[in-house]
Amino acid sequence: MKSFHGIFLRCPGLRQFPRARLLYALFVLVLLLMFVGPFVRFFDSPMRKCQLPPGMKLRTSDHVDNSLDLWSRNDVETCTSWGAPIIWEGMFDPDVYDKHHKKMDTSVALTVFAIGRYLEIYLKDFLSSAERYFMVGLPVTYYVFTDAPKKVPEVQLTAGRALEVIQVEQHKRWQDISMMRMQTIADTIETHIRHRNQYIFCFDVDQVFVGRFGSEALGDSVAILHAYFYQSPQEEYTYDRNPNSTAFMETGDFYYHAAVFGGTWRSVRNLTASCHKGIMRDKKNQVEALWHDESHLNKYLWLHKPSKVLSPEYCWASEIGYNRQIHVQRLLWAEKYYSTLRT
Numbered sequence: 001m002k003s004f005h006g007i008f009l010r011c012p013g014l015r016q017f018p019r020a021r022l023l024y025a026l027f028v029l030v031l032l033l034m035f036v037g038p039f040v041r042f043f044d045s046p047m048r049k050c051q052l053p054p055g056m057k058l059r060t061s062d063h064v065d066n067s068l069d070l071w072s073r074n075d076v077e078t079c080t081s082w083g084a085p086i087i088w089e090g091m092f093d094p095d096v097y098d099k100h101h102k103k104m105d106t107s108v109a110l111t112v113f114a115i116g117r118y119l120e121i122y123l124k125d126f127l128s129s130a131e132r133y134f135m136v137g138l139p140v141t142y143y144v145f146t147d148a149p150k151k152v153p154e155v156q157l158t159a160g161r162a163l164e165v166i167q168v169e170q171h172k173r174w175q176d177i178s179m180m181r182m183q184t185i186a187d188t189i190e191t192h193i194r195h196r197n198q199y200i201f202c203f204d205v206d207q208v209f210v211g212r213f214g215s216e217a218l219g220d221s222v223a224i225l226h227a228y229f230y231q232s233p234q235e236e237y238t239y240d241r242n243p244n245s246t247a248f249m250e251t252g253d254f255y256y257h258a259a260v261f262g263g264t265w266r267s268v269r270n271l272t273a274s275c276h277k278g279i280m281r282d283k284k285n286q287v288e289a290l291w292h293d294e295s296h297l298n299k300y301l302w303l304h305k306p307s308k309v310l311s312p313e314y315c316w317a318s319e320i321g322y323n324r325q326i327h328v329q330r331l332l333w334a335e336k337y338y339s340t341l342r343t
């Protein structure tokens with residue numbers, strides 16, 4: 001208490017301040033911190049950081065990933081605990097990646113489901129924006145899955161790019177549409193994609209490309225951090241917590257977004273086939289995972305770690321608002337019309 005007093009005595013302004021009032025002010029301050037503290041953490045929760053010591057190599061499957069500069073972004077997590085890179089703007093040289101993949105004759109498949117009204121509302125903007133920004137300069141085959149092939153819009157494709165329309169049946173519930181896509185992708189990899197494309201990316205249709213989504217995103221097994229959860233503590237991740245579901249998990253690494261995933265055809269075939277198996281087992285047991293195919297995807301990626309993770313720059317939601325960690329926006333969620341789409 002002595003030194004405490006000493007400080008006040010040396011500080012003329014405080015000496016005149018009645019002691020009781022000072023204690024009262026301290027008391028109020030402590031109360032404030034107790035109540036406001038948790039909210040402050042919510043707004044500014046510290047990011048985990050890449051734990052590789054400088055100079056240590058990533059565990060990469062493609063040597064071009066050794067060109068990544070993990071230390072160019074010290075405001076965000078640039079690698080996972082198992083040594084996979086997390087791709088943020090500023091970490092890579094786009095020309096190095098594009099040259100490498102041109103030399104390797106890389107060809108990419110893109111799958112997208114446009115069922116019912118989703119086709120009319122979203123497909124045209126999705127495809128024409130992909131032509132401007134998705135893997136520009138590389139051969140790309142779009143696989144459009146739809147219940148109404150005749151309604152697929154005309155889109156001007158640049159040389160080396162092709163579009164295939166594959167008819168699928170219309171399910172009544174959007175949850176079923178979303179879950180059957182795992183099986184459909186696995187089947188199409190066997191029948192088409194494995195003969196034509198080394199890599200595959202699977203997208204939700206209600207999104208628009210607004211910036212480069214390029215060959216730096218390619219890898220053996222690629223997942224994306226969910227824009228709404230990447231800064232949240234793990235307790236807030238919406239994993240499936242029902243022990244009766246095959247997607248059940250108590251802890252995990254991240255919360256991945258099912259709107260974007262990819263990899264080599266072998267790895268995406270394994271992922272989609274495995275998720276489909278889990279979904280079918282759940283159906284037999286009359287359970288449905290909390291977030292459907294996304295819950296199964298998160299479970300699979302926890303057991304089979306992705307070799308590359310994309311930052312939320314690769315799938316951002318404008319309604320989150322300004323975020324200084326997001327240096328570029330590459331793909332944006334389009335406006336949702338759930339009231340008309342999901343009835």
Ligand SMILES: *[C@@H]1O[C@H](CO)[C@@H](O)[C@H](O)[C@H]1NC(C)=O
Pocket residue numbers: 242243244
């Ligand atoms: C899980 O299944 C058991 C047995 O069928 C049932 O009693 C229990 O209520 C289920 N739990 C949940 C969370 O659904």
Ligand SMILES: *[C@@H]1O[C@H](CO)[C@@H](O)[C@H](O)[C@H]1NC(C)=O
Pocket residue numbers: 266267270
């Ligand atoms: C796919 O699954 C098979 C069978 O489990 C396994 O042998 C193979 O290594 C897996 N491949 C990839 C790329 O995940």
